Amino acid sequence: MDETIVETHAGKIQGADLGKVIAWKGIPYAAPPVGERRFQPPQPLEPWTGVRNATTFGSIAPQLPFLLANGTLEVEMPEPQSEDCLYLNIWAPRQEGRKRPVMVWLHGGALLNGSGSQSDYDGADFAEQGDLVLVTINYRLGVLGFLYLAELAGEAYASSGNCGLLDQIAAFQWVRENIAAFGGDPDNITAFGESAGAISIALLFGMPAARGLFQRAILESGPVGTVPDKKAASQKTQTFLEILGLKTSEIDALWTLPYEKLLAAQARLLKDGRLGGIQPVLDGKDLLATPLQAFTRGAARDVTLLIGTNRDEARLFTDTITGEKRASSLASGAISPELRKNALKILRTYSKSKRAFWRALACFALRRPDEKLQDLLLEILTDYAARIPSIRLAEQQVRQGGRVWMYRFDWPSPHLKFGACHALELPFVWNKLEATSMSVLLGAKPPHELARGMQAAWIAFACAGDPNIAKLPSWPAYDLEHRGTMIFHEVCQVINDPQAAERQVWDDVFLTEELDSTAASGA
Known part of the structure; x- marks a missing residue:
């Protein structure tokens, strides 16, 4: 039996044998959010026939270079970049007929940068040392993941301001449905993340669709700020359109402009600074509460936290x-x-x-x-x-x-x-x-x-x-x-x-x- 070949709900994939651990990379967990799917929630994955190669990472979410520590550090950006970026990666010990704990990593990067394929997050050692299944994910970033359009483009885009968070939920749902095939226990999942990844986990407690997707959570350096409402988010979107030179009546151009132009306008929006960073939005549809509100209401009570x-x-x-x-x-x-x-x-x-x-x-x-x-x-x-x-x-x-x-x-x-x-x-x-x-x-x-x-x-x-x-x-x-x-x-x-x-x-x-x-x- 070839342990590198695993059957998921969408089809078979083949990973790489690393010795004590097997790695599967570039596994799609949702349909590519391209074309008409831009600014839409993640859509179900189309099944495939045959065996899909899963030995190389998938594309990362479009992003610009990002410097930290007064230019001393540059966030790693593995190539290539593409809007077709909804991929996850799995490292797991060889199967021995028992269920192992699962850890799902959400990368940081201010909701602007980062990916699950950064070399810092290679999960082989974690999986081997912990005798567990380690998962890293990509999710949409920047304006492609968090531009709120409902007030200007109609209710068909009511979820557009939280697409990145909805991507994360889709990834957790995929893990729950498929991780048993990799030796993981779908009832023993720990979400862990740092910075924007930790903020994301905290925000998921305010989203009913995320309920029950993980049993434990680790929040590393997750500064939890206020979350803009629909009015504030719409104001930011209006400014973004102005930077692009678009009138509200020309908003349809957002679906045809190359992402490079959107990122360039995003950089100008952030440089201005008056409207804050790229953030999710309290849209009343998907995200119903800030983390503090959600915790105060007991939304995290049944999840053990670090x-x-x-x-x-x-x-x-x-x-x-x-x-x-x-x-x-x-x-x-x-x-x-x-x-x-x-x-x-x-x-x-x-x-x-x-x-x-x-x-x-x-x-x-x-x-x-x-x-x-x-x-x-x-x-x-x-x-x-x-x-x-x-x-x-x-x-x-x-x-x-x-x-x-x-x-x-x-x-x-x-x-x-x-x-x-x-x-x-x-x-x-x-x-x-x-x-x-x-x-x-x-x-x-x-x-x-x-x-x-x-x-x-x-x-x-x-x-x-x-x-x-x-x-x-x-x-x-x-x-x-x-x-x-x-x-x-x-x-x-x-x-x-x-x-x-x-x-x-x-x-x-x-x-x-x-x-x-x-x-x-x-x-």
């Missing part, structure tokens, strides 16, 4: 902030143009409220007047964009009777003063400290034991719903009394309520406003 952030998330995104000003200088209103530029850059990225941010900055400055202003700013941006929203979700999960574990990744990059910045945990979770696009941030001697421990904890969580392993200190589930949090560093430890004073400041500055704004959104 949530965490990195100690210095914001350092990956901000330009270098110079000067030795102290926080006390804020008392005289002395906010430099450079400071303001960096703050607004982050706030636009995550569609955060400027009012609450400046209130928080003032409160922190009063408490810590002698701290360097740039350090204070970066810490507040990290809190505002990632740590506090993640804690809010964990708090609601606990209040609703669900289980959740919390972590913070603290190991700092030895180079370029980026600290434990956004995305730095990825080569540790995937245990890829040598062959990684993050090598420039890892230095000559990154701690391999930390990588082995983190990957093992993620595997334990996926297998049994509990990240505790022998290599780590005892890791309690999160509760509102102790708030035990695993700190990942060269020496790992559990700290109760880390940065408690700062969290309490945010309780005063941020929580009421966030709850009020989400309640007022009508979702």
Whole structure:
């Protein structure tokens, strides 16, 4: 029997034998979203006859080059690109007649970049070390995945603002229906993702169509911002048309323009910045609630969660902030143009409220007047964009009777003063400290034991719903009394309520406003 040949619901595919693991790449999970299917939800896959080759990756979603860390890092873009991009990849150990846990990875990239075929996400080692089935997926990005057209093109496009999320749902549905043929257990699926991938998972809890598709979820550095309503999304679409030189009456051109022109207009839209980044939309059809609303209503109660952030998330995104000003200088209103530029850059990225941010900055400055202003700013941006929203979700999960574990990744990059910045945990979770696009941030001697421990904890969580392993200190589930949090560093430890004073400041500055704004959104 040739174990590389597997029969899916759409037809047979043949993968590649890697020894202990078999890989199937470029598996279509929905019909190509091209032509009239552009801006439409994913459509059912057409069956094929014969055996389809599944030894090479499929095309990735159209995207533009993306630089991070002041141009130090460039997001890998495996070729080719095409609107025909709805593919997934599977790595699985040889079958032994038993069901294995399944992990499905959602890549990050601000909903603008990334793919499931990036070399950083090669799943062979994960599958072998965890004795599990590892899946990575592509989904539509940018305006092709999140341009809301219902108000301008009619209700036939009511789902257009959330096509990328609907792609993810279609991929999970495919996994549930087909993964048993690869030795996976369709009733033991863990969704895990980083940054936009983690945000996506959080958003899926507000989508009824995603209910029951996974039993566990890991959210790495998932800053959860507000989600625009239909009016705001339509305004962004109108601006996009203006950039393309199109009148509303000429909107049909969106279906015939080459995607390269759409991406060029998207770049101009994002450069303007006033309308925020590319985001899903609370459309009242597919996405009914923000993550915080959904968690507050108990939508995640039956899904076991692992949530965490990195100690210095914001350092990956901000330009270098110079000067030795102290926080006390804020008392005289002395906010430099450079400071303001960096703050607004982050706030636009995550569609955060400027009012609450400046209130928080003032409160922190009063408490810590002698701290360097740039350090204070970066810490507040990290809190505002990632740590506090993640804690809010964990708090609601606990209040609703669900289980959740919390972590913070603290190991700092030895180079370029980026600290434990956004995305730095990825080569540790995937245990890829040598062959990684993050090598420039890892230095000559990154701690391999930390990588082995983190990957093992993620595997334990996926297998049994509990990240505790022998290599780590005892890791309690999160509760509102102790708030035990695993700190990942060269020496790992559990700290109760880390940065408690700062969290309490945010309780005063941020929580009421966030709850009020989400309640007022009508979702």
